[in-house]
Amino acid sequence: MSSFQGQMAEYPSISIDRFDRENLRARAYFLSHCHKDHMKGLRAPALKRRLECSLKVYLYCSPVTKELLLTSPKYRFWEKRIISIEIETPTQISLVDEASGEKEEIVVTLLPAGHCPGSVMFLFQGDNGTVLYTGDFRLAKGEAARMELLHCGGRVKDIQSVYLDTTFCDPKFYQIPSRGECLSGILELVRSWITRSPYHVVWLNCKAAYGYEYLFTNLSEEFGLQVHVNKLDMFRNMPDILHHLTTDRSTQIHACRHPKAEEYFQWNKLPCGITSKNRISLHTISIKPSTMWFGERTRKTNVIVRTGESSYRACFSFHSSYSEIKDFLSYICPVNAYPNVIPIGTTVDKVIEILKPLCRSSQNTEPKYKPLGQLKRARTTHLDSVPPEEEEEENDLFDDPLPVPLRHKVPNQQTHHPEVFPMTEVSQNQPENLRQSTGCIKAKSMKTSLWANFIDCEESNSESEEELPIPASGQGDPSPPHQQKTDVEVPQWDVFFKRNDDTDCSLENFPSSTEAGGSQSPKLFSDSDGESTHISSQNSSQSTHISEQGSQGWDSQSDTVLLSSQERNGGDSTSVNKGSYRPRVKENLPGSQMEQNVLCPKDTYSEDVNVVSSAGEPTTVSSGKHIPQERKLLTLSTNADSQSSSDFEIPATPEAELPKQEHLQYLYEKLATGESIVLKKRKSSLLDT
DNA sequence: GCGATCAGTT
């Protein structure tokens, strides 16, 4: 449950996912997805009144979220005041204070979050830096690296703060089987049951919340049976979901709900009330999606667990696992990361302790200075969370053979070109001072991820935990279901090696359907088995789009979906051709763009930006003009005490040394002549190519 | 009577 209070330090005049208390004064509202715990205050009289008085206040969200929200009569009063923003479309919004007339411009980009239909993350760019609010998300490892709009010039943007979904940010949730794995397990269980007779039905015991739609659509697709649900009008404009649902109770797959459902089920009655068909009584099993996780990824574990005569639990998660969170955050590598959720059983401090080493300030940035032969020690003093010995080791021994750099699709040598922000008409003057405080230079280094890996491993074995789910009755599962502990201590380096390199991150991530015996793929379910198929296809995750005529919706991201080697009849084609989420980090940048990025002192917005006026009419505005900043960069950077823009991260600590002037000069010359000497000197770049 | 909050359930 989110405990985010609605406001971000950098942009306190907007509120996200909270609409009560101080948020009542916000200049603009953002809703990441349609779950109640992110909608607090959204229909309260106080906010209603505010809307009536402040005619320029709008709620921004994805088109799907808007649709879902407005389906409920309780929120209908928002109708005229919601502006939906397309996914991955940078959009400028004017934040106007109606009392003072004061105005601030901000650019927001919605990124698919994989949590439920319409769910997005918000990337904000403005005078106080770039910040990312993740909302709730589930993204597989490597997905951040594939989000084009998180990048600029092939590098991840300079992000000041991330407001992060930390629901499972606890080593005990080290790994959660992928969507594809979970889906396959459920598909096979359902298949094994409903093929017995037309009177064999399954009941999916799902919560009353968005997020199961891709499960329904895949089941429907697979078996040609619509899924029975209580309500489907909210999907009336999302045909790709709608077509797989029905309110006709005669289907073999049910996801209907009733307050006394569990009780009904005891009596072989479905929540919708039926017990028989053609006067023949039904044979029913229940499958309850719930979150199960693995201690580490090589352990074979069932994604389906039998919990009773006719009851099963199926692995299913709306949220990223611990390792997925770490992968995400270490890739983004912000200056700050703030947890939106404090998982029960843990504390804010513990969560922060996990996040901190993945952020910039605690990174070992030493390699960056290597070319200069300076500052090594100065930097290491910043590593509060790193044991000294390990640090030594790293410096001396791990010079390069480590896999880490591969985690970043593109080496993060952004030192020499802090990305710039400003879209022309928006940013004006300001910010040298602001910039300083927000730290515009990226200190990302490969060491970064290295530490992350170490920590992963350590923490994962320190875990003790869960009890074993009841293994299914009579089945010869040779390996005990949950075994995290045993071999966790051995860092799974190879895993990190393989993942996220330049080619295709998703492939490593997903057990290929062809590698039969399935080294890593969990056993699908404990009961029938043997021929546990490895269907890794799944068309999707959580849609963020409303299809114009039906080709999208719930499909979209989830790379795992796309790589399914099994061509599924028809269904997949829709998800695959949906270009909405095909982010590829630009590896070959057009020369001009590269130039921009190299030269701009701040985050550059090289794309077109949509502008949403207070009237809600989006217009596209191109924001070019960064070229003239070349000179500026040189000037600024040569000035050693300017922290506002530099090719180097200037340590903030007083005792830290600055790079020597001659080294800086040398590098600038190279830069000016277009040589890539800086890159070549970094070990990560050697590894990366 | 509505809404907010809390505890308990699924």
Next chain:
DNA sequence: CACAACTGATCGC
């Protein structure tokens, strides 16, 4: 186990 949401009880306006 852990998701998100519903139910019911209680309190205040």
